Amino acid sequence: MSYMNEQRKMIQEVARNFAMSEVLPIANRLDPERGEIPMALRDKMAELGFFGILIPEEYGGLGLGAFEYCLVTEELARAWMSVGSIIRHSTAGSLLPVDMMTPYQREKYLRKMALGDYLIAFAMSEPSTGSDVSNISCRAVRDGDSWLLTGNKYWCTFADAADGILVIARSDQNIDPKRRFAGLTAFLVEKERGKFPEGMSGQAIPKIGYFGWKTFELALDNVRVPAENVMGEEGKAFYMVSKGLEKARAQTAARAIGLARGALEDATAYAGERQQFGRPIGDFQAIRFKLAKMAAEVEASRQLMYHVCDEIDGGRRCDKEAAMVKYLATEMAEQVASEGLQIHGGGGYTTLFAAERYWRDARLTKIFEGTSEIQLRIISDHLLGKAKS
Incomplete structure (x- = not known):
């Protein structure tokens, strides 16, 4: 097809x-x-x-x-x-x-x-809350025709330069512990580019990669948000976020495939240029087979991504397949980027080549948008049913 x-x-x-x-x-x-x-x-x-x-x-x-x-x-x-x-x-x-x-x-x-004139950052994770959304503790309290947000957020990339921050906070404090994924509401906190709004402060998190922008830990102390800036239904943020996960995971797979392709293309070019023992290293079977395997893995992940995108655009449910492509593409990207760095030899461990950038950034794709372990849980739940608690 x-x-x-x-x-x-x-x-x-x-x-x-x-x-x-x-x-x-x-x-x-x-x-x-x-x-x-x-x-x-x-x-x-x-x-x-x-x-x-x-x-x-x-x-x-x-x-x-x-x-x-x-x-x-x-x-x-x-x-x-x-x-x-x-x-x-x-x-x-x-x-x-x-x-x-x-x-x-x-x-x-x-x-x-x-037009790119209004870009938003996303603040859901917290210092003690990652994939377990049910443990979000950032609090939202109604105050007349607005809400007051108080708490801490973590891993909020682009928080400083964005025009707004979409904050997921707990608007209902009296939810049954078994249903704590309910009672969460999404608030769009508007702000000026390069600044944080009143009541919010941010500290950049030191990272080993994903450069080009900063990722922040945020502290919110009675940040006021107009009621009209509630995005989606009050108390239904979990469902809003879940609704978009298939597309988000497919896009993360695309990011991983792009990284892997960069590693493959750069390593292929380097193998044709680098001379050892009187000939290009691309003449040696060990290098040729590495590149062949890398190419096959990139293409396999791409074709699965195409299938998942086609399912999404066709309106067909594909949460299992989206988890599969997110898992396979990101695991593949780290391995392919690592092999690309290896082909560059000592040069790959310097910032003189992009090989190390692909490797650093590929490692992150296995963590954000749901870790590899979360994807395996989703897939296994489809295969076996949910494990008994």
């Missing part, structure tokens, strides 16, 4: 040319010094419509689906995963589904999001 039509081929070509000519040189220059994604690059992405891929045409977006979203993501991530990730921050890719916004919110935000 061929998933590619002429429109998709054109979108892929545009994204690939942009990634290789515009993004890659910037990544090679800024990542080693932990520089941030330039605003000028974001503006160029906006001109190409990358922030509006999933936004309906009536609001200035492209009105396309998960397939095109992941096509563009793979190309951008091949150059710099951080740039492949920033397109999530218009409608958070899927964490803020358009159909769960009120008509007022769509009019207010979507046109600006499609």
Whole structure:
């Protein structure tokens, strides 16, 4: 089955040319010094419509689906995963589904999001809460026609430079402990770029990769949010986030595949240039077989991603398959990136080559958007039913 039509081929070509000519040189220059994604690059992405891929045409977006979203993501991530990730921050890719916004919110935000003029960060995890959403403790208390948010959030990437932060907080404190995933509400905290709103402070978390932007620990002390900024139904944030997980996991797989492709392409080029014992190292079977295996694994993951995207765009449930592609692609990316670094030898362990960047960033893909262990749990629950508590 061929998933590619002429429109998709054109979108892929545009994204690939942009990634290789515009993004890659910037990544090679800024990542080693932990520089941030330039605003000028974001503006160029906006001109190409990358922030509006999933936004309906009536609001200035492209009105396309998960397939095109992941096509563009793979190309951008091949150059710099951080740039492949920033397109999530218009409608958070899927964490803020358009159909769960009120008509007022769509009019207010979507046109600006499609232009890249309104980007959001996502604050769900907490210092003691990762995948176990039921343990979120950040509190939301009603105060007249607004809410007051108090608590701590962790792993909030882009919190400083975003125009708003989508905060998941507990709005109902009297929920049955067995149903603690209920009672969570999503609040859009609006802010000025480069600053935090009144009552919020942030401290950058030191990371070993995913450069180009900062990731924060946030402290909220009675941050006031208008009631009209409740996104989705009150108490139903868990369902809102869950609704978008299939698309989000497919997009994470696309990021991992892009990284792996970068590692493969760079290692292939290096194998043709690097001379040892009087000939290119690409002439040696050990290197040739490494590259062949890497290529096969990248393509296998890509084809599964295409299938998952096709299922999502067809409106078919595929949470098991989305977990599978997220698991396989991210595990593959770390291994392929590691082999790419090995082929570069000692040079791969320097910042003179992008091999180490692919390796560092690939390692993260196994953690965010649900760890590999979480994906295995989802898959096994489909196969065996949920384990008895």
